[in-house]
Amino acid sequence: DAGVIQSPRHEVTEMGQEVTLRCKPISGHDYLFWYRQTMMRGLELLIYFNNNVPIDDSGMPEDRFSAKMPNASFSTLKIQPSEPRDSAVYFCASSPRGDTQYFGPGTRLTVL
């Protein structure tokens, strides 16, 4: 069975550009989470969805970040405009009931 799929795996962009990260959760999982990992702040929850509905977005840094989940098999995290301080590894995770979370391989984002 396929795990959580994220794309792209690596993204290098210039400051001011729009960045879109994509995630396909494990089939049948009702919860989807977006995390960011940096050396300074560790792992931070940005937002999570239950049955495609955003439940908690209190971790989203600012209005430049937005996330959507148009259906049960797809979610996006968008940064517009991007800034160098957004450079991090972004993880998507999914969970069948909201407790045990299974992570994707992550997207390493570099903003120059």
Added chain:
Amino acid sequence: AQTVTQSQPEMSVQEAETVTLSCTYDTSESDYYLFWYKQPPSRQMILVIRQEAYKQQNATENRFSVNFQKAAKSFSLKISDSQLGDAAMYFCAYTGYGGATNKLIFGTGTLLAVQP
């Protein structure tokens, strides 16, 4: 607010030996889940083991086992017969039970080196 503390930034173990990683947490909830995740250099977050707080029996997964002390709020991970592939960053994590909050709260991690 719930917190997770890993007091060992780095640990080292000889191949085939046993090592224990420490984790303590703070919560006012009575039901919750605790996890250990492994993050090798590839950056993938891999679930190692999970413990439900209402279960007294310590969880085990092959060479990995936990010592869960609910009263002391302690959740240590024991790795037996350590292998080179066990070298990674290990994160302890907590989440509440019942959907009140599904946020995973992570510790700062313990970097485990395995010496041949």
